[in-house]
Amino acid sequence: MSFDLGLPVNTALLLYVLYCVQRIILPSASTPKTVPNEFKHSYTWMPRGHPPTLLFKTYTPRTLQPFNGTDNPRILLAIKGVVYDVTAGRSFYGPGGMYANFAGRDASRGMAKQSFDEEMLTDIDQPLDKLEDLTGEEIENMRGWMDHFANKYIICGRLVENDAA
Numbered sequence: 001m002s003f004d005l006g007l008p009v010n011t012a013l014l015l016y017v018l019y020c021v022q023r024i025i026l027p028s029a030s031t032p033k034t035v036p037n038e039f040k041h042s043y044t045w046m047p048r049g050h051p052p053t054l055l056f057k058t059y060t061p062r063t064l065q066p067f068n069g070t071d072n073p074r075i076l077l078a079i080k081g082v083v084y085d086v087t088a089g090r091s092f093y094g095p096g097g098m099y100a101n102f103a104g105r106d107a108s109r110g111m112a113k114q115s116f117d118e119e120m121l122t123d124i125d126q127p128l129d130k131l132e133d134l135t136g137e138e139i140e141n142m143r144g145w146m147d148h149f150a151n152k153y154i155i156c157g158r159l160v161e162n163d164a165a
């Protein structure tokens with residue numbers, strides 16, 4: 001069996017093999033010029049851009065409210081002072097979703113009492129719900145949801161009083 005270099009497919013194959021060998025022998029030749037020196041020995045490639053980042057921030061009931069899936073594509077909700085980015089659960093919290101009333105709001109009481117009734121929500125101009133009247137079982141319930149949210153979504157901030165941020 002002979003290797004006919006005249007055949008285009010063989011020429012292409014040979015060029016590809018040479019390219020692969022060159023990448024193995026001289027990895028730095030294919031490294032973008034912008035790679036910082038400290039990474040040059042550990043990476044032979046870098047992603048084109050930085051992946052999207054999420055900034056951990058402090059929210060108040062008023063600044064959280066716009067993240068309700070209607071005014072802003074990002075959807076946030078809070079439980080017991082912890083703010084979760086639930087954008088990935090748009091079908092639950094987006095407009096028309098079963099739990100849309102929690103979007104952009106402090107959902108603590110509703111999560112504790114397993115209710116999405118309007119009266120579970122505190123007006124955004126009022127002080128935060130202290131949740132002092134909750135029973136042990138309701139607090140357990142709320143903690144269970146917090147575990148669920150921490151496992152499924154990203155914690156992206158904390159919720160404080162309107163005049164504390």
Ligand code: HEM
Nearest residue numbers: 086089092093098099110111112113114115116145148152
């Ligand atoms: C009418 C009765 C209800 C039905 C049929 C129902 C149904 C469901 C279903 C099918 C899911 C999706 C489960 C999954 O795929 O992981 C779900 C999730 C959920 N439900 Fe309900 N539910 C009901 C009542 C409630 C109530 C009263 C609350 C109030 C707190 C609630 C809060 C939630 C939450 C927070 C989730 C998680 C959504 C997520 O993962 O982002 N559900 N429910």
